[in-house]
Amino acid sequence: MSGAASPLPDLARPDVGAALFSTWSVGTPERQRATVEAFAATWDSRPWPTPELLSQNLYLGTDGDTLMHHAQWTSEEAYHEFVRTQRRQRVDEIDAAVPGIQRNGIARYQRYRGFDTRTEGDPRVPGCIAVIEIDFDDPDPDLRRAWIDLVIxxxxxxPDPSPGLISADFHLIVDGDRHLATDRARALNYAQWTSEEAYDAALASSAPGVGSVTPQWERIRRFQGFKGSTIKRYRFERAFVPR
Incomplete structure (x- = not known):
């Protein structure tokens, strides 16, 4: 069976061979909650699908519409086997409970580097997950690595970091098989903040990294190949893990 509610996933765990991110659009906060309940009922009522699924994590978008799924798999092949043999039954049950869910695609990422501000005994709790998708106009993955290295x-x-930033984990998109194949040159930043208010305050005060005048941030603003980014905010809802 799937496990009970658990802490946020460890994005740096070494046995993750495929980090899969996807979103669903459901329309309203009421349908968000109904979809969460249907998802939990479906997963809790079935055996854990395979040991190769390390965790399945669910997030509620603060836009009142979106849900994000973040699955940690040992390999892409294990995910495709799950799709072939078990996914359809679970999706059908959820759709029967909440008709009309729009599924916006799924992409495979691999964590590259992280930045963490926590020290031992840090009492801060993530109240907001900012997921930032960064697009580049050059497919060279070394360009994306160079950009991430510079951001870190x-x-x-x-000199004036935001006290609300807890951590930031940077991922590189991976061109996988079948519906995971993509031609996007993209990186993803999964950033934990203490709250939406802290994140808004950081943006408003141009810290960290929005308007700071350090040489590093200036180089980021002038970085050749950066195309643009989109930001969505989520609240962690639940991790499903094997017992």
Missing amino acids: EALETD
């Missing part, structure tokens, strides 16, 4: 350097050297 800027965060590490920022």
Whole structure:
């Protein structure tokens, strides 16, 4: 059976071979809640699908419409086997409970690097997950790595860091098989903040990294190949894990 509610997933665990991110659009906060309940009922009533699924994590979008799924698999092949043999039954049960869910696609990522501000005994709790998708106009993955390296350097050297930023985990998109194949040159930043208010305050005060005048942030603003980014905010709802 799937496990009970648990802490946020460890994005740096070494046995994750495929980090899969996807979103569903459901329309209203009431349908968000109904979809969460249907998803939990479906997963709780079945055996854990395979040991190769390490965790299945569910997030509620603060827009009142979106749900994000973040699944940690040992390999992409294990995910495709789940799709072939078990996914349809689960999806059908959820759709019967909440008709009309729009599924917006799924992409495979691999974590590249992270930045963490926590020290031992840090009491801060993530109240907001900001998921930032960063697009580039050059397919060279070394360009994306260079951009991430520069952002982490800027965060590490920022003289006025935001106290609300807990961590940031940067991922590179991976061109997988079948519906996971993509031609996007993209990175993803999964950033934990203490609250939406802290995140808004950081943006409003141009810290960290929005308007700071350090040489590192200036280089990021002038970075050749950066195309743009989109940001969505989520609240962690539940992790499903094997017992």
